[in-house]
Amino acid sequence: MSISKKIGLEVLLTTFYNLLSLVLKKISGLIITIFLVRIISIESFGDFMEVILSSSFAMSFSTAYLGISLIKIISKEPENTLKANELFTESLIHWFFWCVFYAVIVVCFSLNYFTVFLLPIISLEFMLESYFLARKKSNLLPKLALVKIFFVMLLVFWVKFIDDNNLIEKxxxxxxxxxxVFLLYAKYSLGLGFNYRHKLQFDYRKLILPAFISRVPVASVNYIVVTKIVAGLGSTSMAIFAVAMQSRxxxxxxAVVIGKTALPMLSNKINGDVKEYHSVLKYVILMNVVSSVIILLILLSFGSFLPHLFNMGGDELAYKTILYFCFGSVISILTSTAGSYLASSNQMWVGAALNILWSVIYISFVLYAAKSVDEIAMCWFYSYLVYLFVILIWLYRRKF
Incomplete structure (x- = not known):
C-alpha cells in the first residue's frame, strides 16, 4: 500500500472514531432537547437552555484554546505519558484560573450562578477529549459517549417519573x-496523572496567546447575542433559538470532528515529508467538501421536518431559524480546513485575525438588521458566506 493510501486510511479511521463519538454525544443532546421539550413548559425549557448555552459560550471563551494546544504539542509524541501529563497539568492551572475568574464575574454582574457549577464540568470534559485525541486514542471516546447517554437517560427518567423540579441541578x-467516570477511565486506560514542572511547556507567544485571542471575539459575540439579544425577545424565542442551535x-x-482528525496528523507531519503533509491536507479537504454536499442535500430534502422533530411543527419562525443556522454551518465546514492548516503550520495569529473579522461581520449584521430570532439566524448564514469569500481570496493570494 502506498504512503498516500496509508495516510488516507489513517484519516478515515480516525475520522470514523471521532464521528462515532460525536454522533453518540449529539444523541445525548437530542435526547435532552426532544424529551424535555415535551415534559416541561417551553418557557422552562428556554430558561434551562439559556444556562446550557451560556456555559458553553463561557467555555469557548475561557478554556477551549487549551484543546488546540494539547493536541498540537502532545500529538508529536503521543506515547510519552510523562510529557502528556505535564502538559495536561499545566492546562489544569489555566482551567482553575478561568473557573475562579468566571465565578467572580458571575457574582459581580449578577449572572446565573448555575453556570459557575456547569462551566468547570464541560470545560474539563473538553480538555480530556483533547488529551485522548492528542494521544491518538480516539477509538476509546465512543465508549465514553455511551456513558454520557446513560446519564442523560437517567436525567430524563428522573424528571419524567420522579420529580420535574430543579432541572438544572439534576x-x-x-x-x-x-x-x-471520564477521569477514572483516562487514569486507568492512558495513565492520566498530574505532574507539575516549573518550566512552562506551552509556547505562549506563538500558540496560547493567539489561540486565546481567536476565541475571545467569537465567544463574546455569541454570548452577547444569546444573553442580551435573544433573551430580550422572550422565552419562546430563546427556546426556538436553543433548538436551532442544537441542529446547528x-x-x-x-467540522470539529474533521478538524480534530486533521490537527494532530498535520502537526505530526509539518516538520517531516512535505508530500505526506499535503496528502493529509488533500484528504481533509475532500472530506469537508463531501460532508458539506451530503448535509446540504439532506437539508434541502428533509429540512421541513426539523421543526416537527422538536415539537414545533407548523411554526414558520422555528423553520426559518433552524434552516438558516444549518445552512450557515454547512459553509463553516468548508472554512474549517483553513483553521487546521493555520494551526498546524504555526500561523495562529492569522487564524486569530480571521476569527476577529468573522465576529465583526456577524455582530454588525445582527445589530443592523436583526429584529427577530430568524433574522439573527439569517445574519449567521450571511456572515459565514462573506467569511468563506474572504478565506478563498486569502488562499488565492497565498497561491495555496
Whole structure:
C-alpha cells in the first residue's frame, strides 16, 4: 500500500472514531432537547437552555484554546505519558484560573450562578477529549459517549417519573457523575496523572496567546447575542433559538470532528515529508467538501421536518431559524480546513485575525438588521458566506 493510501486510511479511521463519538454525544443532546421539550413548559425549557448555552459560550471563551494546544504539542509524541501529563497539568492551572475568574464575574454582574457549577464540568470534559485525541486514542471516546447517554437517560427518567423540579441541578449532578467516570477511565486506560514542572511547556507567544485571542471575539459575540439579544425577545424565542442551535451544533460538529482528525496528523507531519503533509491536507479537504454536499442535500430534502422533530411543527419562525443556522454551518465546514492548516503550520495569529473579522461581520449584521430570532439566524448564514469569500481570496493570494 502506498504512503498516500496509508495516510488516507489513517484519516478515515480516525475520522470514523471521532464521528462515532460525536454522533453518540449529539444523541445525548437530542435526547435532552426532544424529551424535555415535551415534559416541561417551553418557557422552562428556554430558561434551562439559556444556562446550557451560556456555559458553553463561557467555555469557548475561557478554556477551549487549551484543546488546540494539547493536541498540537502532545500529538508529536503521543506515547510519552510523562510529557502528556505535564502538559495536561499545566492546562489544569489555566482551567482553575478561568473557573475562579468566571465565578467572580458571575457574582459581580449578577449572572446565573448555575453556570459557575456547569462551566468547570464541560470545560474539563473538553480538555480530556483533547488529551485522548492528542494521544491518538480516539477509538476509546465512543465508549465514553455511551456513558454520557446513560446519564442523560437517567436525567430524563428522573424528571419524567420522579420529580420535574430543579432541572438544572439534576443536570449538573448527572454531568458531574459522568465527568468522574471520564477521569477514572483516562487514569486507568492512558495513565492520566498530574505532574507539575516549573518550566512552562506551552509556547505562549506563538500558540496560547493567539489561540486565546481567536476565541475571545467569537465567544463574546455569541454570548452577547444569546444573553442580551435573544433573551430580550422572550422565552419562546430563546427556546426556538436553543433548538436551532442544537441542529446547528450537530452540523458544526462535523467540522470539529474533521478538524480534530486533521490537527494532530498535520502537526505530526509539518516538520517531516512535505508530500505526506499535503496528502493529509488533500484528504481533509475532500472530506469537508463531501460532508458539506451530503448535509446540504439532506437539508434541502428533509429540512421541513426539523421543526416537527422538536415539537414545533407548523411554526414558520422555528423553520426559518433552524434552516438558516444549518445552512450557515454547512459553509463553516468548508472554512474549517483553513483553521487546521493555520494551526498546524504555526500561523495562529492569522487564524486569530480571521476569527476577529468573522465576529465583526456577524455582530454588525445582527445589530443592523436583526429584529427577530430568524433574522439573527439569517445574519449567521450571511456572515459565514462573506467569511468563506474572504478565506478563498486569502488562499488565492497565498497561491495555496
Amino acid at each position: 443536570y449538573i449532578f448527572c454531568m458531574f457523575s459522568y465527568l468522574i 451544533i450537530i452540523i458544526d460538529s462535523i
